[in-house]
Amino acid sequence: MRLTELAKGVGAIVDQVTDLHAADAVASRLRDLGFVRGEPVRVVASAPFGGDPIVVQIGSTRFALRRAEAERVTLATGAAA
Amino acid sequence: MSSAALNIALVGNPNCGKTALFNQLTGARQKVANYAGVTVERKSGAFTAPSGRHVRVVDLPGAYSLQSVSPDERVTQAVLQGRYPGEAVPDLIVCVADATNLRLHLRFVLEVRRLGRPMVLALNMMDAAARRGIRIDVAALSQRLGMPVIETIAVRRGGTRALVAAIDTQAPVPAPAAPELDDLHVEVRALLADTVVMPAPTDRRDDAIDRIALHPVFGVLLLALTMFLVFQAVYAIGKPMTDAIADAFGTLGGVVGEWLPEGPLRGLVTDGLLAGLGTVLGFLPQILVLFFFILLLEESGYLPRAAFVLDKLMVSVGLSGRSFIPLLSSFACAIPGIMGTRSITDPRDRLATILVAPLMTCSARLPVYALLIGAFIPHRPVLGIFNLQGLALFCLYVAGIAAAMFVAWVAKRVGRSRQERALLMELPSYRLPNWRDIALGLWERGAIFLKRLTGVMLALTVLMWAICTFPSAPEGATRAAIDYSIAGYIGHSLQLLFAPLGFNWQISLSLIPAFAARETAVATLATVYAVGGEEGAALQSALATHISLASALSLMVWFAFAPQCMSTLAIIRRETQSWRMVALSFGYMFVLAYAASFLTYNIARWLA
Amino acid sequence: MNHTLWWQYAVIAALVTASACYMLRKLAPSASWRWQARLASWLMRRRSGRWQALGRRWLPPVKSGGCGGGACDGCGDSGDALPPLEQKIQFHRRR
Numbered sequence: 001m002r003l004t005e006l007a008k009g010v011g012a013i014v015d016q017v018t019d020l021h022a023a024d025a026v027a028s029r030l031r032d033l034g035f036v037r038g039e040p041v042r043v044v045a046s047a048p049f050g051g052d053p054i055v056v057q058i059g060s061t062r063f064a065l066r067r068a069e070a071e072r073v074t075l076a077t078g079a080a081a
Numbered sequence: 082m083s084s085a086a087l088n089i090a091l092v093g094n095p096n097c098g099k100t101a102l103f104n105q106l107t108g109a110r111q112k113v114a115n116y117a118g119v120t121v122e123r124k125s126g127a128f129t130a131p132s133g134r135h136v137r138v139v140d141l142p143g144a145y146s147l148q149s150v151s152p153d154e155r156v157t158q159a160v161l162q163g164r165y166p167g168e169a170v171p172d173l174i175v176c177v178a179d180a181t182n183l184r185l186h187l188r189f190v191l192e193v194r195r196l197g198r199p200m201v202l203a204l205n206m207m208d209a210a211a212r213r214g215i216r217i218d219v220a221a222l223s224q225r226l227g228m229p230v231i232e233t234i235a236v237r238r239g240g241t242r243a244l245v246a247a248i249d250t251q252a253p254v255p256a257p258a259a260p261e262l263d264d265l266h267v268e269v270r271a272l273l274a275d276t277v278v279m280p281a282p283t284d285r286r287d288d289a290i291d292r293i294a295l296h297p298v299f300g301v302l303l304l305a306l307t308m309f310l311v312f313q314a315v316y317a318i319g320k321p322m323t324d325a326i327a328d329a330f331g332t333l334g335g336v337v338g339e340w341l342p343e344g345p346l347r348g349l350v351t352d353g354l355l356a357g358l359g360t361v362l363g364f365l366p367q368i369l370v371l372f373f374f375i376l377l378l379e380e381s382g383y384l385p386r387a388a389f390v391l392d393k394l395m396v397s398v399g400l401s402g403r404s405f406i407p408l409l410s411s412f413a414c415a416i417p418g419i420m421g422t423r424s425i426t427d428p429r430d431r432l433a434t435i436l437v438a439p440l441m442t443c444s445a446r447l448p449v450y451a452l453l454i455g456a457f458i459p460h461r462p463v464l465g466i467f468n469l470q471g472l473a474l475f476c477l478y479v480a481g482i483a484a485a486m487f488v489a490w491v492a493k494r495v496g497r498s499r500q501e502r503a504l505l506m507e508l509p510s511y512r513l514p515n516w517r518d519i520a521l522g523l524w525e526r527g528a529i530f531l532k533r534l535t536g537v538m539l540a541l542t543v544l545m546w547a548i549c550t551f552p553s554a555p556e557g558a559t560r561a562a563i564d565y566s567i568a569g570y571i572g573h574s575l576q577l578l579f580a581p582l583g584f585n586w587q588i589s590l591s592l593i594p595a596f597a598a599r600e601t602a603v604a605t606l607a608t609v610y611a612v613g614g615e616e617g618a619a620l621q622s623a624l625a626t627h628i629s630l631a632s633a634l635s636l637m638v639w640f641a642f643a644p645q646c647m648s649t650l651a652i653i654r655r656e657t658q659s660w661r662m663v664a665l666s667f668g669y670m671f672v673l674a675y676a677a678s679f680l681t682y683n684i685a686r687w688l689a
Numbered sequence: 690m691n692h693t694l695w696w697q698y699a700v701i702a703a704l705v706t707a708s709a710c711y712m713l714r715k716l717a718p719s720a721s722w723r724w725q726a727r728l729a730s731w732l733m734r735r736r737s738g739r740w741q742a743l744g745r746r747w748l749p750p751v752k753s754g755g756c757g758g759g760a761c762d763g764c765g766d767s768g769d770a771l772p773p774l775e776q777k778i779q780f781h782r783r784r
Contacts, residue, residue: 026503032146034185036266040282045295047393053504055295055389059184060282062291062508064389069505346697349704537715540708547705597715647716 003056003065003073006043013076014039014058020072027072034058035073086135088169089248092157092193093177094186095143096382096509098205102177102235103140104518106245121156130249139171147192161196173248174200180210180217180232181284181510183277187269190226200228203244207232209512214280222276236515287510291386300390307383311374312478313471319367320470323451326366327619330359345550352611353546357604358534360620364448364603365530369523371447375412376522380514384409385506392504398486399493401425404434408485411441413526415649419656433492435653436666439645440485442478444526445533445599449640450477452603456621457633480641484673538601541594545605549612563613572609582639582675583632583682587613596647599640631685638681642674 006012017035019027035041039059046054052067093099103111107126124140141160142153156165163170176193178186190202204210204217223230231247234240273279293299334355341347378384388405395404404425411418418438425431442450454473461469548567563569571593572586579589591605607620610627624633644667654663714721 026505028148029145029505032148032188034188034266039266044291045389047389048297049393052396053389053392055291055508057283060182060279061185062283062287064385064392064504064506064508066504069503342697344694344697345701349701536711540711540715543704543708544712547701597712 001075001077003041003043003070003075004051004054004067006041006075008043008046011040011042014041015074015076017072018074020068024072026069030069030072033063034061037076041073041075086137087130087173087248088137088139088171089173089175090160090171091138091140091175091177092161092189093143093205094145094179094189096507097143097177097179097186098235099140099143099177101515101518102203102205102233102241102244103138104521105235105241106138121152128245130245132249134249136248137169139168144189146189147196161193161198163198172199174198175203175244175248176200177203177205177233179206180204181206181213181215183217183273184269184282187272188265191265191268194226194228201244201247202226202228202230203233204230205233205235206512208234208237209284209510213284216278218276222272225272225276236513236517284510290511291508294383294386295389297390300386304387304390307378308478309472309475311371312475313467314374315367315370315474316468316471319370319451320455322366323363323455326363327360327621330355330363331619334359348550348612349543349546352549353542353608354539356611356620357542357546357608358538360452360607361448361538361600361604362534364451364600365527367451368444368447368530369527371444372413372526373519373523376519377514380512380519382509382511385508388506389508394486398490399430399433400437400489401427401430401434404430404437407434408438408441411438411443414443414445415439415441415645416652419649419652422656429496432657432662433489435656435662436492436669437485437489439649439666439670440481440488440642442481442641443599443645445646446640448600448603450474450637452606452621452624453633453637456624457630477637477641480638484642488669488673533598533600537598538604541597541601542604542608545594545601546608546612549609563609568609581682582678583629583635583686584639585628585632588628588632588636595643599646602640629686629689631682631689634685635678635682639674639678642670642677644670644674 001012014035014037016037017027017030035058042057044055044057044062050067053064054067054070055062055064056070091099091103103124103126106128108128111124111126121142125138126140127135127137130136139160141157144154144157147154147158147161159165160168161171161174174193174196176190178190193200202223204219210217219230219232229247231244233244294303334351337355338347338351341350378387391405395401400408404422407418407421407425409418410421415438418441419435422431422434422438425434451474454470458470458473463469463472545568548571549563549569551566553562553565564573568590569586572590575589575592576584576586579592584592587606587609590609591602594605595602603620606624610620610623628636650663650667653666654660657663
């Protein structure tokens with residue numbers, strides 16, 4: 001499941017961040033910011049009409065992300081926190 | 082006496098409070114420049130440690146990582162390693178981390194540790210950590226990291242004393258231990274598990290406020306309400322001070338007038354300098370009040386929430402989410418805003434933002450608005466506690482923003498390119514503003530204003546006065562003396578162009594110096610009316626008697642959409658490397674302003 | 690023109706000239722620098738050492754200062770040449 005499909009308020013665990021293209025700087029920055037395996041993540045808010053952008057909480061930080069950026073994050077299946 | 086000066090560098094993630102720490106260490110002794118060869122800001126300062134040792138501090142740009150993706154990070158890494166040409170090697174690195182968010186900040190600390198240079202960790206925002214019940218075993222952390230760890234509260238007086246003592250008394254700090262593990266995140270988790278107790282990952286206060294601030298409907302309402310209240314405050318607080326300054330200058334003018342000998346020099350001083358510059362100076366309180374609230378919003382951490390809420394709207398008119406900051410910066414002055422568009426990768430988006438940025442009412446137009454509103458909008462309460470003048474100011478600003486949205490939307494129809502619109506924005510914890518930093522910010526704003534006043538505005542006022550006074554009226558003159566001067570000639574000629582908008586010749590004339598600095602329109606109007614014979618009367622009452630409400634409204638609308646100052650045009654030329662863009666920017670705004678003013682004037686006249 | 694007030698007119702003329710020069714420098718900085726360079730090099734070619742020293746001092750620096758080519762009165766900062774990866778909200782750069 002991708003981060004973009006996560007419902008608001010539901011907790012999940014990050015599985016990995018996939019590069020969208022070669023030398024994906026956004027993906028590598030996401031990893032630096034804490035989107036790594038095993039990290040709890042939660043969607044805090046999402047913009048109306050399509051949910052772009054969304055606000056996620058990773059660890060103890062909140063980030064506003066576009067769908068395209070959040071799309072890179074895959075979540076561990078069957079996890080709930 | 083002490084040994085040689087110590088060079089220290091401050092590093093940290095964004096939002097770790099590094100700036101407040103830097104301000105507290107160096108006070109007002111700061112210098113901002115650029116690193117040689119790049120357009121990265123270099124902040125430096127100095128302080129004297131208790132032992133008498135001179136300490137030079139460099140505040141490096143906030144960075145999430147040393148991965149060298151952006152020029153900020155490249156510079157930070159190079160300076161820390163002592164590789165940056167022209168930069169002294171820092172003897173000590175002070176890494177600043179937010180104690181309430183070590184999960185994010187510690188990773189950077191570990192990355193900096195890998196550089197193998199002497200460093201010290203400053204755990205900042207310890208007051209917020211204590212409030213949230215976060216307990217950190219500082220000794221254990223220090224031992225695991227292999228470096229001194231000091232608690233700081235940058236926003237509190239004396240909150241950096243321990244840090245200064247640590248910097249001061251350290252014998253050369255040993256370079257920290259080699260990293261334990263390869264994966265920084267795994268190492269961070271291990272460290273946190275052993276040394277930090279965190280009851281909850283988020284602050285309950287943040288959660289509660291964000292439930293409203295990030296709400297799709299209430300968030301927008303909150304933003305609109307905030308802006309509305311800010312403009313109310315500008316009038317409620319600023320106006321009495323403005324009136325007081327105006328009275329003071331009136332009295333001063335009278336006194337000086339009697340003290341100086343007869344002749345043209347007296348005219349220059351009373352009508353030109355005191356009337357002209359004094360009137361503009363009178364609006365400084367309102368500018369400062371506006372900036373006070375803007376700084377307050379910035380310090381509180383609310384602005385990223387506003388960016389989130391507005392993002393949908395921005396994208397729908399064809400502006401990228403990254404346009405928010407350049408456009409917001411334009412409220413102070415369009416120039417940094419236009420330069421800030423460099424962060425927009427898509428060239429079409431960038432051009433759209435550059436063309437639209439000047440519509441955001443810059444602080445230089447505030448004296449013009451304040452003057453006209455003060456003269457024509459009655460001081461009446463609305464719904465009991467709000468005032469009508471504040472409402473008028475709010476409407477003018479909103480008009481600028483609405484025009485910007487409209488123009489961006491039009492630009493969007495013209496060309497479209499599909500490019501990734503990055504956002505990736507941290508929403509930091511809300512925090513109480515630091516009054517000292519706000520005071521510093523206001524001081525700097527006031528200094529900029531005074532510099533303009535004694536520079537461009539002074540020069541223009543002298544020139545305007547000169548052309549208003551010479552040549553003097555010939556023998557047997559029938560009209561007022563000023564009509565025969567150069568100013569009269571130019572003004573009457575220009576009026577042919579602006580008559581449909583309801584501008585009289587004095588207003589038409591004042592539009593010329595307004596090209597160099599928008600506020601000068603106020604100074605010029607004051608000078609023109611003073612030379613023209615309005616003895617002792619304040620400009621506001623002079624305007625009230627000489628121009629109609631419809632003309633005033635038309636002039637306000639003109640300034641809301643008017644072609645911007647020369648400096649902005651120069652920057653557009655420099656940033657776009659094209660005269661066509663400058664012509665386009667000037668041209669479309671002239672047409673927009675002319676049309677809007679024409680409509681306003683005629684509708685207002687028809688309604689009256 | 691009242692001739693006993695000649696000194697007042699002199700002061701005014703000086704102020705007006707100074708203001709005009711100031712505005713010219715602000716509005717057309719590159720042209721002003723060129724003129725200044727021309728004047729300075731003319732001075733440096735004079736025989737007397739004093740004029741030469743004055744000419745040397747007047748030579749404009751190689752780099753032009755200020756963000757708007759000197760036209761702006763210094764409200765703020767210079768942006769970055771490349772885009773940063775994340776948004777940092779800061780209303781204005783502090784000096």
